[in-house]
Amino acid sequence: MSTTDSTGLYTSMLDQAEPSQPATTADPQPHPNWRWFWLGLFLAATPLLVPYFIGMWGNPTYRYFPFAIAAVAWLAYIRFDGHFYPxxxxxxxxxxGLALLLIxxxxxxxxxxxxxxxxAILCAAMLYAMRxxxxxxxxxxxLPLxxxxxxxxxxAxxxxxxxxxxxxxxxxxLDTLAIPHAVTNNVIQLADRELFVAEACSGIQSVFTLSFLAFLMIAWRRRRIWMAxxxxxxxxxxAIxxxxxxxxxVALVANSYQFDLAEGWPxxxxxxxxxxxxxxxLLSFDYLIATLLHRVPEESEFNxxxxxxxxxxLESDEQASGGRGTQRNVMDLLDRDRRSGAFRWAQGLVDNRIAQIGFAALAGLICLASLTQVIRSRKPANLVQSDKALVFDPAPDLIxxxxxxxxxxGHKANRGYExxxxxxxxxIWECQWDDVTVQFVLSQPHxxxxxxxNCYERLDWTLLDRDIQAPDQFESIEVVANNPDALTSTYVLARFKRGPTQHGYLVFAGIGSDGTLVDAPDSLSAFTHRVWNRIDSTGVWDQNEVIMLQMWITSATKINPRKLQELQEEFIAARARIADAILENAGRTLPAQALRVDGPAPASAVAKSDRAMTAKELN
Known part of the structure; x- marks a missing residue:
């Protein structure tokens, strides 16, 4: 009796232990520390994201980004199983690792x-691991992110x-609707008014918004990624x-009803x-593509x-079987991951106290370094919120x-898209020198x-070459300026030709709304130039509003190199004077100083205050 009882008890104990044996050897639940792993990675990127998102909000093109972040977070929340995985x-x-290097x-x-x-890389890696x-x-x-x-x-x-x-x-x-009009570049001329197809109406706002909506539709309806x-x-x-x-x-209403739909809330x-x-x-297209690319029944033999x-x-295997996966499929996936070398290596790291401390120290160090960079950087001031607002109102005799x-x-001021x-x-400042006609144009805000x-190419000027120039390339030049970058900040020199006798020279540069000088980007490698020569000196903060200064030169013959150099020196001096005025307008003051490049004085460096016209004479 005792033997039978003991054997029965032993058998009962085995029966109770057997169900728990797989849970001990192949427990699918991930380590709880993985949530802290992902949180640490996102915290390392957070400081730099603050100025980035503030800059995005200042650009109407990307103001949908809070909805993109919220949509991704919500879809991930309602779909994941409550566990974070390596x-x-x-x-x-x-x-x-690449994401950390980028930060x-x-x-x-x-x-x-x-x-x-x-x-984006960290979110893709985390969501790829989640199920x-x-x-x-x-x-x-x-995808929406x-x-x-x-x-x-x-x-651009x-x-x-x-x-x-x-x-x-x-x-x-408009021709189809029999509305008389004429088109000059990007201006539609009606009978009594002009419609300028400005950047706000060209599609740049809605093309990115519709791209976000298209990616959101793919994520929401669980479409295949290859359809993106x-x-x-x-x-x-x-969008077009x-x-x-x-x-x-806008043109139809303006022509037929004399009502302006190009301004304000309308x-x-x-x-x-x-x-x-x-x-x-876009919704209609999604339904059409889902109808065309539906699954077909499997045959008895493999086809x-x-x-x-x-x-x-467009349908996954889970959708085809009724819209839900099975617990067995998830268990098989987890078991397959657990058998991989990467999973075992990662699990060993997360259980190692030294590895935990090292990762926390690395993430904290990166976060602290980027946070220090953000705090030390100077946030741009004097920013305007409207694309028609004046950043700086120059005096007629400024240059x-x-x-x-x-x-x-002569001087002429155009306001409100005149x-x-x-x-x-x-x-616009009209200038003259011998047989050369020169225009200084200050346009804002951009x-x-x-x-x-690109603007002059649309005016039928043929671009011959475009070079990045620096003031310190000249043997000698002296400029009185508050900003020491006046003799180091680069600008663009472009040569144009139209017809057999018209020659054009374009010198232009950018000035920030706080008076900082903007380095000129290379047309072929603008991205790398932007990295190594930042758009301003404010650090991580991007300059939203930029004022463009150009000097447009037309001549019936080619301008000799010496004369072209003197014209560039005039541009450098005028840019420094305008930048100082913008800096003063922004409430920043620096001591004026004479800046020069060592070398003999140029022959043209003669005071010309007696020839400068006053504002009264201009008016």
């Missing part, structure tokens, strides 16, 4: 854009292309369509209405064509005393560097 595979670990590099070169790229009852991976959720990474130079090029396309298609539509380029192309086409509708409606309401129509077409089609279809060989013969080719606000060579 990076899946060596490739994910390499991505995490460090962005801190060193004071460029927060790298932190935004690191954020839920309906999804083996949440990687597709990261990719749209918060600015395109640096590419968005996209503006120019969309301006031309929007103007051309709007003109075709197709959805992005459709979003660009719909929406803006053609906007421009055409213009904003029209923009939202056009965006809603474009989003409706490679059917298998390939189902693999590329007279700074010129040596040129004589100012001359749309020169932007919202511009000041969102970052404005490539003026």
């Amino acid at each position: 990076p899946r595979g060596w490739f994910s670990w390499a991505a995490v 460090v590099f962005g801190t060193v070169v004071q460029f927060p854009w790298f932190a935004a790229v690191a954020l 839920g009852p309906d999804d083996e991976t949440l990687l597709v959720v990261v 990719l749209t918060i990474v600015q395109l640096v130079r590419a968005d 090029l996209l503006v120019l292309w969309l301006q031309n396309v929007t103007t051309w298609m709007s003109s075709v539509l 380029p197709l959805y992005l192309a459709i979003a660009c086409l719909l 369509f929406a803006n053609v509708i906007r421009v055409t409606v 213009h904003q309401l029209l923009g939202y209405f056009a965006l809603a129509i474009a989003f409706g077409f 490679p064509l059917v298998a390939g089609w189902n693999y590329l279809s 007279n005393d700074s010129l040596n060989v040129l004589t100012v013969v 001359d749309p080719r020169l932007g919202a606000n511009s000041d 969102q970052g560097w404005h490539e003026l060579c």
Whole structure:
């Protein structure tokens, strides 16, 4: 009896132990420290993201970014299984290492854009590792977050292309509606007014917004990631369509009802209405593509064509089986990850106290370094919020005393797009020197560097070459300026030709709204130039408003090198004088100093105050 009882008790104990044996040897629950691992990575990137997002909010093009972040966070929250997992595979670990290097590099070169790229990489690695009852991976959720990474130079090029396309298609539509008009560059001339297809109406605002909505639709409806380029192309086409509708409606209402839809809240309401129509077409496209690329039933025998089609279809295996995955599939995935070398290596690290302390110290050091960089950097002041507002109102005789060989013969101020080719606000100084006609133009405000060579190419001038110049290349030049960068900040010298006898020379540069001089970006490597020569001296903070100064020279013959050098010296002196005035207007003052490059004095360096015209004479 006792033996039987003992045997029965032993058997009962085995029966109780057997169910718990798999949980001990193949426990699918991840280590709780992985949540702190991901949190530490995101905290390391946070300081640089603060100025980056503040700069994005100052640009109407990217003001949708809070919705992108909120949408990704919400989709991840409602889909994941409540557990955080280590990076899946060596490739994910390499991505995490790359993200940390980008954060460090962005801190060193004071460029927060790298932190935004690191954020996208970290989110992709984390979401690729996460899973839920309906999804083996949440990687597709990261797509809307990719749209918060600015395109640096590419968005400006996209503006120019969309301006031309929007103007051309709007003109075709106006011809169809029998509305008399004329098109000059990006200006639509009606019977009694001009409509300038400005950057705000060219599609740059809605093209990024629609791209975000397209990626959000892919993530929301669990479409295949490989469909993202197709959805992005459709979003660009719909953005052009929406803006053609906007421009055409503005012209139609102005011509038929004499009502201005290009200003104020009616213009904003029209923009939202056009965006809603474009989003409706985007939804229609999604339903169409889902109908065309649906899964087909599996055959009894393996068919490679059917298998390939189902693999590329928009529905995953879980969706095809009813919309939910099975616990067995998730368990198999976890077991497969646990058998990988990367998982075992990562699990050993997370259990090691020294590795934990080392990771916390590394993340804290990167966070502290980037936070120090943000705190020490000077946030730009005197920023305007409207694209028509004046950053700086120059005096008519502002540059007279700074010129040596040129004589100012007139000044004209344009405000509120009076001359749309020169932007919202511009000041023009007409100058003369022998048979050479020179114009100084100060245009404002611009969102970052404005490539003026493109403007003259649209005016049928042929660009021959474009060079980056520096003031210290001349043997001797002296400038009285408050800003010591007056003799080091670079500018652009471009040569043009139109017809057999017209020669044009364009010298231009940018000045920040606080008086800082903006280095000229190389047209072929603008991104790397922006990294090594920051847009201003404010550190990690981007200068939102930039004032562009140009000197446009026309001549019937080629200008000899010596004369062209003297004209460039005039531009350098005028730029320094204007930058000092902008600096004083922003409330910053520096002691004036005479800046010069060592060498013999130039022959043209003669005081010309007696020839400078006063404001009274100009008026």
